Amino acid sequence: MFPMHELSQTGGFTTPTGPSSGLLFGSPPKAPDVMHWPFLDLVRFGAALLVLFGHARGLYFESIVRVPDAGMGTRLFYLLTGIHYEGVMLFFVVSGFLVGGSAWRSIAARRFDARRYLTNRFSRIYLVLVPALVLVFAVELLGKHFLADTRFYAMRPLFPSEVADGWAWNQIPCHLAALQGAMCAPWGADPPLWSLGWEWVFYLIAPVLFGIWLLPLRPITRAIALACFGASLVSLFGLGQWLMWFAIWLAGVGAAQLATRRDLPLTVGLAGLALCAAALLVSRTTLVPGVVADLGVGIGLAIAISCRKIASAEILKSVAARGAAFSYSLYLIHLPIGVFVGGLLERLGWPRTLVAPGLEAYTAFTLIVAVSLIAAYLFAQLTEKHTARFRRFLSRVPG
Numbered sequence: 001m002f003p004m005h006e007l008s009q010t011g012g013f014t015t016p017t018g019p020s021s022g023l024l025f026g027s028p029p030k031a032p033d034v035m036h037w038p039f040l041d042l043v044r045f046g047a048a049l050l051v052l053f054g055h056a057r058g059l060y061f062e063s064i065v066r067v068p069d070a071g072m073g074t075r076l077f078y079l080l081t082g083i084h085y086e087g088v089m090l091f092f093v094v095s096g097f098l099v100g101g102s103a104w105r106s107i108a109a110r111r112f113d114a115r116r117y118l119t120n121r122f123s124r125i126y127l128v129l130v131p132a133l134v135l136v137f138a139v140e141l142l143g144k145h146f147l148a149d150t151r152f153y154a155m156r157p158l159f160p161s162e163v164a165d166g167w168a169w170n171q172i173p174c175h176l177a178a179l180q181g182a183m184c185a186p187w188g189a190d191p192p193l194w195s196l197g198w199e200w201v202f203y204l205i206a207p208v209l210f211g212i213w214l215l216p217l218r219p220i221t222r223a224i225a226l227a228c229f230g231a232s233l234v235s236l237f238g239l240g241q242w243l244m245w246f247a248i249w250l251a252g253v254g255a256a257q258l259a260t261r262r263d264l265p266l267t268v269g270l271a272g273l274a275l276c277a278a279a280l281l282v283s284r285t286t287l288v289p290g291v292v293a294d295l296g297v298g299i300g301l302a303i304a305i306s307c308r309k310i311a312s313a314e315i316l317k318s319v320a321a322r323g324a325a326f327s328y329s330l331y332l333i334h335l336p337i338g339v340f341v342g343g344l345l346e347r348l349g350w351p352r353t354l355v356a357p358g359l360e361a362y363t364a365f366t367l368i369v370a371v372s373l374i375a376a377y378l379f380a381q382l383t384e385k386h387t388a389r390f391r392r393f394l395s396r397v398p399g
Helices: 038-058 072-080 084-108 114-146 171-176 191-214 219-237 242-261 266-282 290-305 317-325 327-347 359-396
Strands: none
Touching: 038 072, 038 084, 038 290, 038 317, 038 327, 038 359, 084 114, 084 191, 084 242, 084 290, 114 171, 114 191, 114 327, 114 359, 191 219, 191 242, 191 327, 242 290, 266 290, 317 327, 327 359
16 A cells, blocks of 8 residues: 555544544444544554655665664664565555455445445545556656656666656556556556555455355355356466465455454454564564565454454554545655655765665655655645545436
8 A cells, every 4th residue: 555545444434532642442333334443544654654664765775784784773774664565465454454344244234335335446546546647657757857867767677666667558548447566567657556456456356255255145156156256366367476465455354344243352452463563573584484474464463453442542543544644645656756856865966876874865765755745645635625526426426
């Protein structure tokens, strides 16, 4: 996120006062549309870091199976940096909570504005996505020109990051429609973009699904509408893993409704966190099928944030808020930036192959992570100015 963009938690929100760090359990504001849930900032930034750590480690470190004498610290490092796919499941839950939950409440209250909804989604996705694609294209060109003899640009596909070569012409309109992963393969230079395509699909189909479910229709009419809509989706996307991702996204929608309507006991939220943590731990093992672990991660987090005491918990509030503000930019550009940094390091004398954990590997990992974070932060600062201008322009457009 996977996202995985700079989600606004509301159309405009007020932030509960509290310390900038530490832990505070509190109640959110009463009106659902002005709520700010600080814990979700932490989840968004944490999930973005998991994705970054996974790809950064994959650029230099050998697989753990080739490190037979790995100690506990090394194994913990591999575990922390090996759950980047599960980080995307966390993004889906947060996206469903914030975007889907708001859409559900608007439709239920008969005040859903399709124009405003699509405009918000457009401004928050495309005004960052398009410049990011341009930046990735430029970085890829520079790398191929100046670092073509390094492993990072000479080896395609570059495993285990799955960076590949080439751009088919039909991918350009597909990416501009933000449907990569769903309707076409994601660009080989930036494979993490697959999840953004599915998130955009969920944004488009959710209001229709919610409308069919919530609007005053006869039971037979609702059943026929749901059947036709479901058949249309299956004809477009088939029966596949996307149904599980959508279920996890919808779990976030359900969590939003519970958090805004019920004051669930803290034990419920803590149980959800425990389930999510346990699923993250077993996801890298063969103890349970991957789909079960993914569902455990998503449903566990959804249960946790359905408890408003958890969702409104201010944990590292200042750091989480700043990190969440550029998490979408980090998701969009981190891997191409990491590949470019890896090429530069190889040119400076770093190993030309994947290596076992050691000083060189950990130093390379740290540098790739640091440069990616700095680049994403600066990129987010630049694009946010243009996004703000676009929103002000749209606010003056009649209709």
